[in-house]
Amino acid sequence: MERTVYGMQRIERINFFGVRHFSPAASYHLEKLLDEVKPQCVLVEGPDDANRLIREVVRSGVKPPVAILSYTAEIPVSTVIYPFAEYSPEYRAILWAVKNGAEVRFIDLPTGVWVRLEPHLHVKQDEDEATEKAGNDEECDDDSNLSDEIKNRKFNIKYRHLYKKIVKNAGESDYDDYWERMFEHNLNPGSYGKTVVTQSNAIRQLTEDDEMELIPNEYLRNFIRESYMKRRIADAAAEYGKIVVVTGAFHTEGIKSDVCKPMTDEEIALLPARKTNLTLMPYTSYRLSERSGYGAGNKAPEYFQLMWECMNEGRISELPYVYMSSLSKYIRENGGSCST
Numbered sequence: 001m002e003r004t005v006y007g008m009q010r011i012e013r014i015n016f017f018g019v020r021h022f023s024p025a026a027s028y029h030l031e032k033l034l035d036e037v038k039p040q041c042v043l044v045e046g047p048d049d050a051n052r053l054i055r056e057v058v059r060s061g062v063k064p065p066v067a068i069l070s071y072t073a074e075i076p077v078s079t080v081i082y083p084f085a086e087y088s089p090e091y092r093a094i095l096w097a098v099k100n101g102a103e104v105r106f107i108d109l110p111t112g113v114w115v116r117l118e119p120h121l122h123v124k125q126d127e128d129e130a131t132e133k134a135g136n137d138e139e140c141d142d143d144s145n146l147s148d149e150i151k152n153r154k155f156n157i158k159y160r161h162l163y164k165k166i167v168k169n170a171g172e173s174d175y176d177d178y179w180e181r182m183f184e185h186n187l188n189p190g191s192y193g194k195t196v197v198t199q200s201n202a203i204r205q206l207t208e209d210d211e212m213e214l215i216p217n218e219y220l221r222n223f224i225r226e227s228y229m230k231r232r233i234a235d236a237a238a239e240y241g242k243i244v245v246v247t248g249a250f251h252t253e254g255i256k257s258d259v260c261k262p263m264t265d266e267e268i269a270l271l272p273a274r275k276t277n278l279t280l281m282p283y284t285s286y287r288l289s290e291r292s293g294y295g296a297g298n299k300a301p302e303y304f305q306l307m308w309e310c311m312n313e314g315r316i317s318e319l320p321y322v323y324m325s326s327l328s329k330y331i332r333e334n335g336g337s338c339s340t
Helices: 024-037 048-053 089-099 111-117 128-135 148-170 175-184 191-214 216-237 249-256 265-269 301-312 316-333
Strands: 002-005 010-011 014-017 041-047 066-071 078-082 105-110 243-248 276-282
Touching: 002 301, 010 078, 014 024, 014 089, 014 191, 014 249, 024 041, 024 089, 024 148, 024 175, 024 191, 024 243, 041 048, 041 066, 041 078, 041 089, 041 216, 048 066, 048 105, 048 276, 066 111, 078 111, 089 243, 105 216, 111 276, 148 175, 148 191, 175 191, 191 216, 191 249, 216 243, 216 249, 243 249, 301 316
Parallel strands: 014 243, 041 105, 041 243
Antiparallel strands: 002 010, 066 078, 066 276
C-alpha cells in the first residue's frame, strides 16, 4: 500500500523504534524487531557526516566502549562526541545491518551544525535555594524578567518534579528503580517499543509549553533536528521499501507528527556550521556514566553491561548475584576486604 508521507511517495513499511540511549532492554527488543522485519535499510540517530565511519564502529578488532569524535578545524576548538557501549541500541542496529547486508545510515544533524547550535547555558545539577525559589510558580509567575540561566533551571526543576510524580505513583524509591523494573527487566515480546514511546510522548506533551517559554533555544534545536531527520528518512524511503528507524523515544512521535515537515534543500543550505574533522576513538565505561558529566549516560555502565550479558544468556533473574559477586571480586583483587 502506497501513501504520501513526508511530502513524498513511499511504501508503508517504515518501522520506528524509540529507545532510551544505553538501554540493554532497548537493544534486546530492537534486535528482535530487526530479525522479524529484516529491513533493507536501517536509519540511526547520529550525525550524518559520520556515515563514512559508521562501519568502522563495528569493524573486527574494535571493542566497545568506542566513540566517534568530531572537532572543529579552527580555534576556538569545540568537540562533539558520539559514544557507544556494546549494549547501545544504536551500536546493535549498526552491527545488525552490517552482518545482514543492509544499508545503514546516520540521519541526525552534521557535527558542524551541532557545534553551532549547542546551547550556551548548562543547568547545574545541584540547584541552590534561590534556584528552587525561582522554580516555584507561586513565588515567580512572571518569567519575562528572569535571566536565561534561571529560566533554564526553572524548567529543569519542573522536569524533575514530573519524574518524581511518576516514581511516586509507581511506588518506587527513585526513577532508576522505576525504569529498571518497568522496562529493563521486561523482556515480553513487543513490550518495550510501544510503552517507552507512549511515556516519552506523554512527558513531551506535558513539558512542551514550558520548554517553549523557558528554554526556546532547546525547543527550536529539537525541532530543527527532527525536521532534518524526517528529510533523511524521506530520502531513504525513496530508495528502499523495508526501513527501521532507530531514534531516542523523545523524538519518535515528533518526527512522525504532521507539524514537523521534512527540511528542504534550501533550509539545509541555510543551517549554520563550522568545519569539523572526525575520527574514531577508544572510550571508557566511566566516560559513559553520569559521574563524568555525560548527560545521556547512566549511573552504572558496567552494571548494564552485565545486564546485557545476562539477557542474552537467558539468565536475567541471576543479575543481582552476578553483579554482587563480580563487585566483591573486584574489591578483593584491588586489596579490599569483602565478605561473601
